[in-house]
Amino acid sequence: MKRVYERPLASSRGYERQRVALAPRSSRGSVLIIVMWICLGLVALALYFANSMNSELRAGDNRVAEVAARQAIAGGIRYATSVLTQYAVGGTVPALEDYRAEAVPVGDEASFWFIGRAYDALPSQQQTNEPFFALVDEASKLNLNTVTSAMLQALPLPDMTPEFADAIVAWRSANSQNAAIAENYYSQLDPPRHNKGAAYETVDELRLINGAMLPLVLGEDINRNGVLDANEDDGETSAPRDDQNGQLLAGLFEYVTVYTSEPTTSASGSRRINVTTLTTLQARQQLQSRLTQRGIPAQRAAQIMGRIPFSATNPTQNRALTSVADFMVTTQMTADEWVLVHTDLTATTAANGIAQGLVNVNTASYAVLSAIPGIGPDNAATLVAFRAANPSLLTSFAWLTQVLPANSIRTAGRYITGRSYQFSADIAGVAANGRGYGRVKVVFDMSTGRPRIVYRQDLTAYGWALGATTRRTLSGMKDT
Template identity: 30%
Template sequence: MRRRRGLILVVVLVMIALLSLLAASYSFMVRSYTDEVNSQQASFYARMAAESGIQHAIVVLRAYRNDPTVWYDNPAVFRAVPVTPTPRQAVQSNEAVNNSYDPNAPPVWRFNLVAPNPYEPATVRYGVTDETSRLDLNLAKEEQLRRLFEYAIPQETTSPVDVNVLVDSLLDWREKGAVPRPNGAKDEYYAKLEPGYRVKGARFSTIEELLLVRGFNGWVLYGEDYNQNGLLDPNEDDGANSFPPDNGDGVLYPGVAPYLTIWSYEANLSRDGRPRINLNMKDTQKLQEALEAEIPPHLTSYIMAVRTGGKAFNSVMNLIPAPEPDELPEEEAAQPEDPATTQPQGDPASSQPGEENPASQPSESTDQGRSEKQAAGAPPVFKDLTPEPPPGTYEDLPLILDRLTTDATPAMAGRINVSTAPLPVLASIVELTDEEVQAIFAARQQLDAEQLSTPAFLVTTGLVSPYKFRRILPKITSSSAVFTVDAVGYGDHTGVTQRIKAVLEMRGPVAQVRYYRNLSSLGTAYLPHVVEQRALTGRGGR
């Protein structure tokens, strides 16, 4: 009897132990499921906060699209913006959120809009990025691509990149035809890969498509910047210790991707959103009325005299006396001058392209109608349209560039925003010397919104000569209709973050999303609870 009682006690103890294990396992499972739900909920809230950041950018761009001082770097507008009702005990000011998250803080969700800072590479700027500050991958010419790659890609490595292969292969990929360039590749090359594929023979659809092109790989496109934040993180400066591969030199190579785009275009509108006055409109009476309403009389009289004389303007720069050519290099100066060269039809100094395009498609900036001397590679020679010099001065230039045009084309593509472009993109304007590129980049920080509103500041501040300005004007701009937003959503009480990249095309007040990608899988790229600062510096170009 005692043995049975002892056996029952053992069975009972075993049952209690098993039930305790089951209860503990169930409790652990419930806790893990609860944590998972809470994590998913926090990720959802963080993503909605990031989405709110995109909508916030749209609201700002509707009102201030042509004022980069508002959207380029403005912590007061784009940093630590709350999207949920803020309790009294929560931090109210975005400038005061400088500490890491506090688990005991009220659940307030916020967003930051961040972007690489070319002026201070160890920090970020709080704002959006205009796509005209990048080089258009589908419209860039061979010499532009070569100079950008030479400027942006470091060659002091154990395996230098052959820029000639990159340029020729890129052009072969987007152009039709079966014959490759000397350093390029067509179907024959790609068919031998595993798996094989054919060359596209059309425009790029995304920047990532470059990874299909000969010579391009992850290092060329994204460099050491694995999480694409423009900052040098510890794992991006530790040599071979961790991914991604880097040389541990304390300088970030961000790849060429940050300097390229496929969405670069601007509307043919003035700063206030009104259509520019077309100097070549057929109705001269309507033209005169429009000019008299806002253009100074000395310019209006000259414009009407040219038009009533049966001539047409091929550039708004026809309103300013043609500049004398700069001193040419010996090899260019030795070429005989073409006596027949006059102001070319479709002056390459035109502030707008002269090629008509459907309203639904932006036109490409083209150097059309060049003289035979220009086609041979020599610089153009500009001449006035009339025997008497035009009455305009460079003091009139900001107004001329803002309000006047010689083309009714509604949009122009592929021009570079000299008010915001980083160094490698400025360098792709091949007529500029390295010294001029550096001078423009440095001078912009001292200029106000009014000066940066048109490219006129290049010549009015003496950064380039009047002759060179007229040469590069078809390639440059100071406005954009497309913007990239990098939004980070987060909460005061949690370390969960979500990051979304979107490309917005502003068609008047209406925003169209051209590209959308959740970049959260790249890891924690930013520390949104603090003012971003890295001890190591970044690479801004050569």
């Protein structure tokens, strides 16, 4: 029942009473609570939208950082193009002191790095926890389209088997016993497929080969940066599984390529002379003339050519040279003479005249050198140490005569060169404070004298590849 409050009212007739109805106290409390809930809801909505806007701001900031990193990579590609145009002329490998390879700024918001390899590091001396920054010479690797099964088995890969090495060679072969065996294996898969029977187009095709397990093709280097990162040296705590011995066990990807080839013309534009044709008088006269054109006195040029056995009347006495290196040791040319003419020579018998798959002994790693016949593991360490001590001699491979006997050079000659025409730039781009990250590998072909991109692969998904020191530097932390 409602309570009634009466109060007197003044009027001409006297006091009258007015009855005023008041709500109970419980109803007034409910209204207050409802108002408070509404206020609380409004506050919650305000906080929600504020948090949402903050998240959008962070997402936008991260997107900007990603775009900055990608633009840094684009800048790295243009910079690599400029470096190769200036310094990779006529098969020359750009020297690291001629360009910047790490923390190269692109504007004020990003930088890029060239993730490279240290050519002159022996297994016991290799940097295991921080990347080496440089452009990579593709000719420092074995070419999958020319490498032999024996050379693959000679690589320091504990999981490499003769069967897998044969399967790698069979993949590019259409007619061979191993190709037939491989075809039979692939045809029984579900779904069935064929052995390719044609040249490799990318290194990643190795994953299709019978026996290609990740520990073999990638080793412990799961992010393919050439160093031992923390997660690659922690046993089974995180992927990949490793032996936790503090030494990087590289995979097959580290040592192979598909891009190496040498053009038929020299840096000056003249056609190379094939030393395997020096059993003919015309070829000999052409080469002797080329020697004098390059600054070798006529008498000395005649002496050089006279050291190659030749008889116009009895061809059986002619000795066919097998390689450019064979020509060098047979003629006993000096290093100074060799520098003048080595770019004018070739020994390829390919129909297109292009020499494919030669390994540059000036940049090849210990592991690759140890797989080359005539060099092997016994001489590979000696070659790497000599290169490191005599960098000024690496204008050709004439220095080999100071390290290897003539017979070893002749044996290795079919597989080696002193020039390079394909280079890869493994570019990591990072925005300010390390918030954005991207990584792209680009392969350049210099066969025509100008850089031409022949391959591009996004490696961002492989994870951080710049090492712990760079990460701490970018995040503003002091290196401890």
